[in-house]
């Protein structure tokens with residue numbers, strides 16, 4: 001089935017869209033993909049409802065209509081007939097994630113999107129898992145496993161390996177030889193660096209790690225950062241975007257823009273290194289996806305912190321900008337078929353669980 005995936009990630013940079021041909025088990029073919037950036041106003045509007053307060057309904061409607069425009073433009077641009085697309089996986093935008101209170105909230109109106117684009121939609125991928133006692137995240141591991149097993153007709157990759165996603169938050173999937181998984185959020189991804197860069201340079205990211213490259217890492221601050229209680233918890237575990245902000249700002253207070261960026265980058269790498277201690281067996285390689293792989297200082301910092309080779313996912317032919325959108329296309333097909341989305345080893349849910357809500361136009 002041809003499936004479209006849509007992801008609005010925690011870094012608030014825009015909407016990722018991707019087309020995948022899949023039966024929900026293996027990937028037959030990967031189609032085109034794109035990222036449509038949010039304007040500054042959209043970003044501010046989304047930030048204004050993080051936590052689940054403010055004009056949520058209005059922002060949800062705007063977000064949904066924006067996704068509808070993204071889909072229409074994407075399909076038209078690639079001359080794809082909407083009638084040939086079987087399903088759209090619509091993640092929406094996480095505005096609140098508190099699984100310990102059995103709450104997770106992704107805004108995005110599935111019925112409205114289906115009506116606007118004339119294609120069946122699956123959304124609300126996380127609620128069923130959280131209601132059943134899981135973390136509701138990460139969800140992408142089953143897709144990572146399908147990719148590691150290989151595109152249809154190609155050989156798989158040598159395991160165990162780790163796929164590390166560095167978006168707003170960091171999350172890792174450990175995949176063993178027999179396809180078993182362990183997945184969890186590692187700690188911060190780029191969100192701390194983004195917010196620091198915004199405050200110090202007026203740009204919402206440390207472009208190519210330029211700030212961090214000119215700074216010095218405060219090792220005592222890194223040590224102190226790792227005392228956050230999140231790192232004592234055993235996986236599976238998951239994070240809200242701003243979990244580390246209070247502690248991180250305390251630790252870099254007074255630092256220069258450069259030293260702060262270098263130290264925040266080191267926080268991310270050090271928390272990934274700590275994550276590796278939870279793996280059942282050491283990995284042969286690390287494949288890095290998400291925007292963090294574009295930051296050379298981050299990749300260097302990871303290379304120093306980890307004992308196995310660290311490479312962007314492009315090293316094995318994947319597209320690190322499209323991977324999450326592809327995953328929600330894959331998950332939508334799985335949801336339609338009532339297949340498992342989450343396991344005790346990926347979200348801590350007591351038993352393997354399907355999920356998603358279906359909408360017809």
Ligand SMILES: Nc1ncnc2c1ncn2[C@@H]1O[C@H](COP(=O)(O)OP(=O)(O)OP(=O)(O)O)[C@@H](O)[C@H]1O
Nearest residue numbers: 009010011167168169190207208290291292294295
């Ligand atoms: N050239 C670059 N230099 C430095 N950082 C970059 C660069 N390109 C992207 N990034 C970082 O990547 C982030 C976007 O990553 P990505 O699109 O993977 O996040 P996301 O999908 O929104 O988040 P999540 O996976 O947490 O939901 C940006 O906010 C920025 O921090």
Ligand SMILES: CC(=O)N[C@H]1[C@@H]2OC[C@@H](O2)[C@@H](O)[C@@H]1O[C@H](C)C(=O)O
Nearest residue numbers: 010094097137138139140169171324
């Ligand atoms: C609640 C939520 O939206 N979590 C996101 C976030 O961004 C990265 C990390 O934290 C991951 O747990 C998850 O996204 C990916 C797509 C996932 O579920 O696999």
